[in-house]
Amino acid sequence: MPVAPATLLENRVTDNQGQDLKQTPLDALHRKLGAKMVPFAGYDMPVQYDGILAEHQHTRAKAGLFDVSHMGQVILRGGDAAAALETLVPGDFQELPVGKMRYTMLTNEQGGIMDDLMGSRGSDHLFLVVNAGCKERDIAHIRERIGGRCEMEVLYDRALLALQGPAAAEVLARLAPPARHMLFMTAETLTIADVPCFVTRSGYTGEDGFEISVPEDKAEHLAGMLLHEPEVKAIGLGARDSLRLEAGLCLFGNDIDETTTPIEAGLIWTISKRRRQEGGFPGADVIQRQIAEGVxxxxxxxxxxxxxxxxxxxxxxxxxxxxxxxxxxxxxxxxxxxxxxxxxxxxxxxxxxxxxxxxxxxxxxxxxxxxxxxxxxxxxxxx
Amino acid sequence: MATIKFTKEHEWISVDGDQGTVGITAYAQEQLGDIVFVELPEVGADLEPGGEAAVVESVKAASEIYTPAGGSVTEVNDDLTEEPAKINADALGEGWIFRIKVSDASPLDDLMDQAAYDEYVAGLD
Structure with missing residues (x-):
C-alpha cells in the first residue's frame, strides 16, 4: 500500500479520527509495558512493544503472549446447537467429539465468506471465537438465523489471551499441569493460577500454543503470571500479522471475504465428506459445484x-x-x-x-x- | 559548515554548498518501526523539489520519501540494500539515503531548522 503524499504517519493520522475506541481488560497492562497502541476493529490495541521483528523472532524461539480480547466469544447451548450451526457454516459440528475444535466459516448465499471462526465442542454447548471486526454482525446473523433453535450467550465479560511458541506448553504446564497433554485443536476447562479458564490448544502463528478464555476481572492477573515466566514476552498485533502470514493462515478482510469462497481460498479441507455431500449451509450449491468442477x-x-x-x-x-x-x-x-x-x-x-x-x-x-x-x-x- | 533542515513529512536534508544529503528523521524511524527494505533512487536521476525519491518499507507498510530540494542524484547509500535497519540505528548518520547536487536552494528556506522541527514533533504527541 503506497502511502499518499500526506506524511509518513498516515496510518496514525487517519486512525485517530473516528469514534471512541473500546479498551480490552489488559489496556492498563499494555500501557505499563510501553506498547504502541493503535486503533484496530474499534479497539485500542497494542501493535508492538519492543518492535515487530524482535517480537516475531521471540515467539518463534520461545513464547509470546497476545491480547486477543477484542475477538468475539459466543456460546451456543442446547441439544440442537450443532445441527443449527451447520445451517450457517460448512464445518462438521454434529460429528465433532466433545473436547475437540474445528476451523470453519460463516458463508453467504453466494458461497462467499462472511467471517471465519473457531468452534469447540463442550459437553453441553459449542464455544465460538469470531473476528473482532465482524462480531456484532456475526452475532446478529447467528441470532436471527438460529436463535430459535439454541440458546445464545455472548461472553462480553471474558478476555482472550493467546500463548504461542515452542515454550508455550512448558510454561502453561507450570501453572496448569494438564495443559501439557492437550493435543492441537482440543479444548479443556483448566484452572490456571487459581483462575478457571477455557483453554484450547490452537492459535494463529503456526506455532504450538494455546488460547485462553478468562474472566475479564482475572485477565490482568493471569497475563501477569504468564509474563512473569522467563520465556514469555508480550507480543503485539504487528508480529501477530507477520507470524500468521508466514504460517499461510488467512486474514479475514484481506485473504478471504464475502467475494471469495472456501474452495478458492484453499479451505476445502475444512469441509467434511458428509457436509460436501449433504450441503445444507448458505451457498452450498456454489461450493458443491466448485468442488466438482474446479475454480x-x-x-x-x-x-x-x-x-x-x-x-x-x-x-x-x-x-x-x-x-x-x-x-x-x-x-x-x-x-x-x-x-x-x-x-x-x-x-x-x-x-x-x-x-x-x-x-x-x-x-x-x-x-x-x-x-x-x-x-x-x-x-x-x-x- | 553544513546546515540541516527538516520537512513536515519527516525528511531531513543536510546542505553543504550545493551538495545535499537526505534521510528520514529519528522520529520517523521510531514511528515506522523496523525497516526491512529501502528502494533507492538511481544515481544521475533528476529529482523535482518535493518529488518522490525513495521508498522506505517497515514490516507493516511502505512510505514514500520526497526530496526536500530538487537536483541530480550523485550518490545513494548502497549499504541500506543489505542493512536497511541502519536507518533505525542511526537515522541522521549512517542511515542517510541519497545525495543530490542541489539545483535550487531556495525551497530550503521554507523548511524547519532543528529547534523548529523539535517543537513540531513535540506537538504531534
Whole structure:
C-alpha cells in the first residue's frame, strides 16, 4: 500500500479520527509495558512493544503472549446447537467429539465468506471465537438465523489471551499441569493460577500454543503470571500479522471475504465428506459445484525474488504477456523467512507451485514464484 | 559548515554548498518501526523539489520519501540494500539515503531548522 503524499504517519493520522475506541481488560497492562497502541476493529490495541521483528523472532524461539480480547466469544447451548450451526457454516459440528475444535466459516448465499471462526465442542454447548471486526454482525446473523433453535450467550465479560511458541506448553504446564497433554485443536476447562479458564490448544502463528478464555476481572492477573515466566514476552498485533502470514493462515478482510469462497481460498479441507455431500449451509450449491468442477482462481503463496515486499492489492502478472492474472491479498516482510512473503489469488492455470509470475510494484515488474504454503513449517502438537 | 533542515513529512536534508544529503528523521524511524527494505533512487536521476525519491518499507507498510530540494542524484547509500535497519540505528548518520547536487536552494528556506522541527514533533504527541 503506497502511502499518499500526506506524511509518513498516515496510518496514525487517519486512525485517530473516528469514534471512541473500546479498551480490552489488559489496556492498563499494555500501557505499563510501553506498547504502541493503535486503533484496530474499534479497539485500542497494542501493535508492538519492543518492535515487530524482535517480537516475531521471540515467539518463534520461545513464547509470546497476545491480547486477543477484542475477538468475539459466543456460546451456543442446547441439544440442537450443532445441527443449527451447520445451517450457517460448512464445518462438521454434529460429528465433532466433545473436547475437540474445528476451523470453519460463516458463508453467504453466494458461497462467499462472511467471517471465519473457531468452534469447540463442550459437553453441553459449542464455544465460538469470531473476528473482532465482524462480531456484532456475526452475532446478529447467528441470532436471527438460529436463535430459535439454541440458546445464545455472548461472553462480553471474558478476555482472550493467546500463548504461542515452542515454550508455550512448558510454561502453561507450570501453572496448569494438564495443559501439557492437550493435543492441537482440543479444548479443556483448566484452572490456571487459581483462575478457571477455557483453554484450547490452537492459535494463529503456526506455532504450538494455546488460547485462553478468562474472566475479564482475572485477565490482568493471569497475563501477569504468564509474563512473569522467563520465556514469555508480550507480543503485539504487528508480529501477530507477520507470524500468521508466514504460517499461510488467512486474514479475514484481506485473504478471504464475502467475494471469495472456501474452495478458492484453499479451505476445502475444512469441509467434511458428509457436509460436501449433504450441503445444507448458505451457498452450498456454489461450493458443491466448485468442488466438482474446479475454480477459476486460487489463493496461493508467493515468494518475491529480491527484497522488496509486495503489499496487498499489488497486481500479479503473467511472465509471458504481462497480462494481469491476479492480486496480492496479504504481503510483507517475513522475519523468519528473512525476506518478502505474500499470498494472493491467481488464475488457476498459474496456481501450481513453482510457477513464475511477476509482481507490479510501483511501476516495476518484480519476479516472483508461486510456492506451496506455509512459508514456515507449522509446529503444532499432534502426537 | 553544513546546515540541516527538516520537512513536515519527516525528511531531513543536510546542505553543504550545493551538495545535499537526505534521510528520514529519528522520529520517523521510531514511528515506522523496523525497516526491512529501502528502494533507492538511481544515481544521475533528476529529482523535482518535493518529488518522490525513495521508498522506505517497515514490516507493516511502505512510505514514500520526497526530496526536500530538487537536483541530480550523485550518490545513494548502497549499504541500506543489505542493512536497511541502519536507518533505525542511526537515522541522521549512517542511515542517510541519497545525495543530490542541489539545483535550487531556495525551497530550503521554507523548511524547519532543528529547534523548529523539535517543537513540531513535540506537538504531534
Amino acid at each position: 477459476e482462481r486460487r489463493l496461493v503463496g508467493i515468494r518475491p525474488e529480491g527484497r522488496a515486499p509486495a503489499r496487498a492489492h499489488t497486481k500479479i502478472t503473467s511472465t509471458a504477456d504481462d497480462s494481469i492474472i491476479g492480486e496480492v491479498t496479504s504481503g510483507g516482510f517475513g522475519p523468519s523467512v528473512e525476506g518478502p512473503v505474500a499470498m494472493g489469488y491467481v488464475k488457476t492455470t498459474f496456481a501450481k507451485p513453482g510457477t513464475p509470475v511477476n509482481l507490479s510494484v510501483r511501476g516495476k515488474s518484480l519476479p516472483a514464484e508461486v510456492i506451496k504454503m506455509p512459508f514456515v513449517e507449522h509446529r503444532y502438537y499432534k502426537k
